[in-house]
Amino acid sequence: MICNSCIKSVAFQAFNIGILSKRSVQVGSTTRSLHASRGLIYTWNRGFKTILRMMVDSSATEKWAAIADILPEENDDRGYISGGWKSEDGKLSCGYSSFRGKRVTMEDFFDVKNSKINGQRVCMFGIFDGHGGSRAAEYLKEHLFENLMKHPQFMTDTKLAISETYQQTDVDFLDSERDTFRDDGSTASTAVLVGNHLYVANVGDSRTVILKDGKAIPLSEDHKPNRIDERKRIESAGGIIMWAGTWRVGGVLAMSRAFGNRMLKQFVVAEPEIQEREIDEEFELLVLASDGLWDVVPNEDAVSLAQTVEEPEAAARKLAEAAFTRGSADNITCIVVKFHHDKAGPADPQHN
16 A cells, blocks of 8 residues: 555546546446446446457457357356356366455456467467556456457567557557546556467566476566666666655556556556467466465465366466465456366277
């Protein structure tokens, strides 16, 4: 929490101004109006069900066809929202769980997309954790992957496409908010699978970890202001790092990279760090989550817990529940992706 004096020093923040907006969304056959007050969108009341939009296999086309509610989804009285999906060939499955937790509002968003482009399977998984409001995280859910797919070099130079798309989407978001008094921001931790090639990109302090050959391997490093390289970058740009309960950019923001945050944009960039991996038989699973999980669950614990549950939806939910039980005070959102490799055993003599 930011102290009162710090809050006063950043009076430009939208939640101190009290902007009221209204937005309609389609849920099944019913249009519902959602109100956002004081920079906070999507207050999750009992009975409200969000939609995870999945994409239809599009063969040799580069257009996504959006279908709502394609994944089974469960929403119980405690505010959990969960669902899962499995590829047609059975080689890949994923599950997600999102939980408001102890927060009054929900600022986490997530996205999962699946398609085929030029005969190759393309899967995208993303966690977006908003701060100072939920608009930036919502914008990323709505636009980031669609923008990436439209990049002319998406299939030929995926790493370049991801880097340019992250930064251009940040520019687009700031432009869309130019006439508002809001200044919220968001992290993004995404995993893009093109065939057997995995690209993990990160901005902020959400995180992606893989389990490979029994070992937990982080594929992103949190962007914290006290990271030596991040501190140097920020100070070289004229910014300062201050202690206010934790290390913060300008004494305000507890992460050194983010989407949005116009007032700190000179220092808080949306340039992603990207790691690449080839998926082989040693890859077991992938966990993406907001810091509501990572604040209280170490990398090794997260992959171990996910490994003990066969279905990825149940694994994602188990992670969210573990974080809440261990005292997480934040929103908690997890995506678990499991890789199912063909492991042919000895031939059955009855079929020889």
